[in-house]
Amino acid sequence: MSAIYEDLYQFSSYIAPIDLSFHQYLLLTDEPMLVHTGSIQQAEALVPQLKAVLGDRQLKYIFISHFESDECGGLSLILKHFPEARPICSEVTARQLSGFGITNDTVVKKPGEKLNFGDCELEFINYPSEMHLWEGLLLMENKRGIFFSSDLVFRLGKANGSVIQGNWQTEVDSISMHQVSDLERKAKLQQTLAKLKPKFVAVGHGPCLKV
Secondary structure, three states: OEEEEOOEEEEEEEEHHHOEEEEEEEEOOOOOEEEOOOOHHHHHHHHHHHHHHHOOOOOOEEEOOOOOHHHHOOHHHHHHHOOOOEEEEOHHHHHHHHHOOOOOOOEEOOOOOEEEEOOEEEEEEEEEEOOOOEEEEEEEEOOOOEEEEEEEEEOOEOOOOOEEEOOHHHHHHOOOOOOOOOHHHHHHHHHHHHOOOOOEEEEEEOOEEEO
């Protein structure tokens, strides 16, 4: 667990056989928000760390970029420990979660919408996430300039608490067909992202970026 940026904590695990780090984040504000849960195994390790960082505060929100095991596999476990927390996700992801019996007062957001709470302003961006191009969401926290990139900014290796200097336009240009397999939707996403001006990229895998 690392305090990695302004009000932002990173929780990480590393799986050596695939040489890949997995990160979850806690934005510790007046209304704390978790970004991704990890798999069920990762969530089991995450819960005590979350409780230690939160102290007397209650977890208010859980952002889920798309329906995949390392983004929301541990959601049911997290909600057992934080039953008042509300998932934030796209309409498609909400339907997928409901199919697994997870219906905890979900906050459904659309691309282009914003959500203000406490001292946060969240802006949601369309994410045609692999593998089926399901409509997910990317997240920009505008007041701190934090972009949560999910699987779009991706590097292999052990990267717990690591931050490197990066170039935002280079990262946007580097989004591959493997990540977004429809050429037209990839181009549209890149056009949208190029207009953003993040200061910090909180990645799903690999070192985070100062940009």
